[in-house]
Amino acid sequence: MKKLRTFENIILDLSKYWQKKGCLLYQPYNSEVGAGTFNPATFIRVLDNKPWNVCYVEICKRPRDGRYAENPLRFQQFYQLQVIMQPAPHDIQRFFLESLEYVGFKLKEHEVRFVEGDWDAPTLGAWGLGWEVWLDGLEITQFTYFQQAGGLELEEIPVELSYGLERIAMLLQGVESVFDLKWNNTLTWGDVYRQNEIEFSEYNFSAADTRLLVSLFNQYEAEAVRLFEKGLPLPGYDYTIKCSHIFNVLEARGAISISERVKMIARVRALASQVAQLYRQKISEQSVLKKGVKR
Amino acid sequence: MIDFLLEIGFEEFPPAFLSKAANELSDKVVGLLNRERIFHRSVRTIYTPRRIGVLVLGLTRRQKPKVVEIQGPPKRLAFDERSQPTQMLKGFMKANDLKRSQIAVRKVKKGEYVCGKKEVIGANSEDILFEEIPKILKTLEFPRTMIWTKGGAKFPRPIRWIVALLDRRPLKFTFAGVRADRHSIGNQHFSFKSIRLEKPREYINLLRHGGVVVDPNERRKLIVKRIKKAVEKTEGKPFYTNEMIEEINCTTEYPEAVVAGFDEQYLDLPEEVLSTVLKNQGNLIWLKPTHRFVCVFSAKKKALQNVRKGYTLVVGSKLYDALFYYKNDSKQGLARMEAQTKRMMWLKGLGSLYDKAIRLSDFADFFKGLPELNLDILKRAARLCKVDLLSEMIRENDFTSLQGIMGGHYAKASGEDTAVVSAIKEHYLPKFAGDKMPSTKEGVVLSIIDKIDNIVGAFLSGNRPSGSYDPLAVRRNGYAVVNLINTNSFDITLFNAVKALLKLYKKDIENKILFEFFTERCNRYLQDKKYRYDEINAVFARWKGDIVDACMRCAALKTMRGKAEFTKLVIGQKRVRNIVKNVKGLGKVSTELFKRSAERKLYKKGMETDEQLNALFESRDYQQILDLLLAMRPDIDKFFDDVLVMCEDEKLKKNRLALVSLINRIFLRFGDLSKIVIEGEKN
DSSP: OOOOOHHHHHHHHHHHHHHHOOEEOOOSSSOSSSSSSHHHHHHGGGGGOOOOEEEEEEEEOGGOOOOTTOSOOOEEEEEEEEEEESOOTTTTTHHHHHHHHTTTTTTTGOEEEEEEEEEEEEEGEEEOOOOOOOTTTTEEEEEEEEETTTEEEEEOOEEEEEEHHHHHHHHHTTTGGGGBBBBBSOHHHHHHHHHHHHHHHHHIIIISSSSHHHHHEEEEEEEEHHHHHOOOOHHHHHHHHHHHHHHHHHTTTSSSSSHHHHHHHHHHHHHHHHHHHHHHHHHHHHHHHHHHOOO | OEEEEEEEEEEEEGGGGHOOOHHHHHHHHHHHHTTOOOSSSEEEEEEETEEEEEEEEEEEOOOOOEEEOOOEEHHHHOOOTTSBOOOOOOOOOOTTTTGGGGGGEETTTTTEEEEEEEEEOOOOOOHHHHHHHHHHHHOOOOSOOOOOOOTTOOOOSOEEEEEEEEEEEOOOETTTTTEEEEEOOHHHOOOOEEOOSSGGGGGGHHHHTTTOOOHHHHHHHHHHHHHHTTTTTTSEEEEEEHHHHHHTTTOOOOEEHHHHEOOGGGGEEEEEHHHHHEEEEESSSEETTTTTTEEEEESSSGGGGHHHHHHHHHHHHHHHHHHHHHHHHHHHHHHHHHHHHGGOOEEEEEEBBHHHHHHHHHHHHGGTTTTTTTTTHHHHHHTTTTTTGSHHHHGGGGGGGGHHHHHHHHHTTTTOHHHHHHHHHHHHHHHHHOOOSSSSSSHHHHHHHHHHHHHHHHHHTTTBBBBBTTTOOOOHHHHHHHHHHHHOOOBBBBHHHHHHHHHHTTTTHHHHHHHHHHHHHHHHHEEEEEEETTHHOOOOOOTOOOOHHHHHHHHHHHHHTTTTTHHHHHHHHHHHHHHHHHHOOOOOOOOOOOOOOHHHHHHHHHHHHHHHHHHHHTTTTTHHHHHHHHHHHHHHHHHHHOOOOOSHHHHHHEEEEEEHHHHHHHTTOOOOGSSSSSSSSOO
């Protein structure tokens, strides 16, 4: 009998594949993020300009995408498998396609499309060029060569692969709704997350206290700035991430106008670029120090 | 004869500039061959999403030989008194490897010199291509590039292989860190294995085996054929444009097609929503009016079932979202959305979207005299045209392009007049050069009003364009305004419209900056209409912002330009203007001070012409006007022949200058023809 590819096994298999390619297995971050890129294992490490290969699952929150568990393909929280290879290997596209085979796709029976996607994360001051990868029309992965992060040019160009794990699992299991996805042999994705989807949709679209959120945004921003002044970019970055998530909730809540939106994005981006600059400055000072010690 | 294949292989290239890149490469290779005198029989341009290239058949192995001339010593130093070669000449011949038969004495500017003439054998084509091809690759230009290795080359996407094969020999140059060789890569969905090419002529067939139709023209035909085949047994008519087919062509290496469908409940969505969803999902082709579509894909035939299933699912999900937004928006209704526009800021310091709508509606009054325009409809549409920016549908990235169109649908649902609905729907048109125009008068005027307001708003809020900086795309807006006014022959003075709008803003800004902006846009428009810059300058010398009129004047000049009289006309004004260009403070002409009959005649002719022009300007008969101006020429010539303007008698001189100036002013009623450039400039 054909082995059922459960959601959890797919995650294990993909992780195993990238582990074999030399990636360190990391873990999701302990703060709400919209994408694996926000995890310091990506955002901070790509600023290093040093070899860094890593793979981890990220729990991504996209408040606007909630549909009260009514749309089989749209949900406000999903899992990404994030891979960073820095510098990007020459064969990376083949590695990626092989990873799909590794988790069980017979690629000859599918269409894989690399659809142009100039990726940018405005709140992180990061951008890159690459593709959305479509499997039979469904976007399953973002494939990006980073060019800039925190407004700074990158030298060792990293490649980022962000797999949409639910989508991939749905295709492999042949189910048309995420809620029917087999997580393991007994439970479905719906069993685990349906209630979560309903409640968070309610929260993001109607229940969120916008006043509180605006005030938290201001306070977190101030705290980040205070930490930068103390020369602490990493704790400051934690507060940057929090601002970014609050912004996402406010946007879903319909609480900000177009022009306010632009302004808030600019404020978060300003924090992210301070993180980047400060961090770069610190590591270059430290490497000077280390060299001194060696001598 | 030998063949040459160049193929640059990369990861999937942006479709928008793929064919342009391929054509640039092949043009440059052909340019190189011609420049280097390498004969070739045929050239094929290659592109797929993963490669651009050029296949040249029937090249010569060597450059065509060339005869070169080398100048040697002067004759007097080259030969001694017995006409024998001197040491100097012998040295020259030795250094250049010339035989006695190859030299001759030739007269040049500086005198008589010895010249050597010899045929140089052409260099190897191989050497030239090896040297020059990498240089060509460096000169390719793209709108957007990236790097993929530290300090590496820039290109739109990473280059992964290069084939450069001259007959059986690879030219192993290096570009962007990649060594050129004889190995290509096929469709990687078929196989990762590379394809070894023994010679260029195998290329097309071997790649076809590898799942790639490399010739774009062949592939395009195949796409259309596949679509036709797929829909043979299905109802509905495939609904596609050439642009869609070309975009598919740029994203497909080996086209197959399959029919899929969506739930019939989605046919309740506005047609524009359906076609937008289908187009955004990889150029799916709608089989109108059914709930089916064709998907062209790039994979093996056995992928067909999965592809059908996948696209059915994803289209269904997108349409589900669209219907979700559409229902929410319809439930909310136009009135509530309009109320919300008060909270939505438009541009910094310029109020809300609601304020903008009120302003557009007030500004509409300026256009009230236009024929067939229903002002009430226009004002109502102006009030509602921005409301859909508050709708859920338009706020979703996938559907932002439907702004206006959705506003129209929501207005219709709220029971607005159909003319109001069309004006709202069409007021963003034209969105780009060559786009379609609004179909109703109210739609056209609303589009003009909105765009002028966007421009003035941009200038007032610190978003003036400069260089490549134009954040609010006001240049495009300005061009569209000019185009709309002229295409519809609106009798509108643009500068007055701008003044009227500025009054509504109650803000201080120098009119001049805006006038210059519109003049520049109009100039651009006229240039695109193939009027020459000097014709435009002549007309613009006295321009008040009437675009239709400027076009007519340019057209009259252009018509006359072909004829012999044109030069006569232009020189006429030039003669006049040259005399008075730096003179100021002239009084009226006094007929008592005329001494010569030529003065009297010119004056009389001028006054008559001026009088006759009045009616002609009224009817805008610019052809006739130019004829009349031309008819002054004999009297102008006679005047300059017989009369000394700069005479010693100050009084006479001033009077004569005043007369010339009067004639100049008559010309200027049309424009400043002295700005016309005449070749050779005499007559």
